[in-house]
Amino acid sequence: MKYELTDKDFEFFRAECEKWIDRLGLKSWRFFYQFRELEDKFGEMRTDHYGRIAVIRLNRFWDLPDYDVDKTKQIKSVALHEVLEVLLSPLRAVSDVPYEGEYDKETHRIIRHMENYLLKE
DSSP: OEEEOOHHHHHHHHHHHHHHHHHTTOTTSEEEEEEEOOSSOSEEEEEETTTTEEEEEEESEEEOOSSOOOHHHHHHHHHHHHHHHHHHHHHHHHOOOSOHHHHHHHHHHHHHHHHHHHTOO
């Protein structure tokens, strides 16, 4: 089921990102945000490691299951996930890992672990 997020949801997402940026001390980065349709994901980030610029995008349209999903909790999780990706992104710039897929898999394994720990209520 396609679900369209609102501008208010986007502002909440930005505030959650800023909260984690502050908590994790990512002050050497310049952050920009976009709210648009993305394919098959809740959010994504792009970085310029050397320029310390990060663009965090929130998908305007979420493909959600038919059962009730806590939208607030999901937005919090996506915000934390994207900020953690920025935190770990410099590793890619200096990585000697020959298989990008393996790097991404391990990065997301670490991020999921950190999400579960940091969002524990």
